[in-house]
Amino acid sequence: MDGGLMLAESLPRTSSFATDRQRGGAAFVERWTNARAGVIGFLTGRGYSSCSIAERIDDRPETVRRMWTLWDLSAYGHDGRAPQVVVPLSQRDRAHLAGAAATAGLTIEAYCEQILVNSIRR
Known part of the structure; x- marks a missing residue:
């Protein structure tokens, strides 16, 4: 693992x-x-x-x-074509992520998606 x-x-x-x-x-x-x-x-x-x-x-x-x-x-939310990506986070990290997502006006999932997609495209 x-x-x-x-x-x-x-x-x-x-x-x-x-x-x-x-x-x-x-x-x-x-x-x-x-x-x-x-x-x-x-x-x-x-x-x-x-x-x-x-x-x-x-x-x-x-x-x-x-x-x-x-x-x-x-x-x-499952369509079989776009699987979820599971990332283990501590409660503290998840809280920071939730705060950053709220500041950006996004859900945690949408915020993480933007971060990942933008980092892949570089």
């Missing part, structure tokens, strides 16, 4: 979760359990692509994108 962030290569691959369970004998295995949905939600929030998530949970990218659609993540 680097700075509290997990790299895609360091995440364990898993094809079964502790809560996978058999329904109706061996004829049906319920795969979309809370544990699986939680992993997908966590990795989605960390900005992983559907391909990366599918590889980690041993499923197909189309299935992950379909679940995003069924869960209506677009209502929460």
Whole structure:
């Protein structure tokens, strides 16, 4: 781990979760359990692509994108094309950032986006 962030290569691959369970004998295995949905939600929030998530949970990218659609993540700002960038900050640093953003009349996210985009373009 680097700075509290997990790299895609360091995440364990898993094809079964502790809560996978058999329904109706061996004829049906319920795969979309809370544990699986939680992993997908966590990795989605960390900005992983559907391909990366599918590889980690041993499923197909189309299935992950379909679940995003069924869960209506677009209502929460997720469109699958512009992932969030997670940057760990102390409470003090976040407070300073919030103050600077408020002074500029922006949200913290918009302020950080401007800083990052401008630094990349230099």
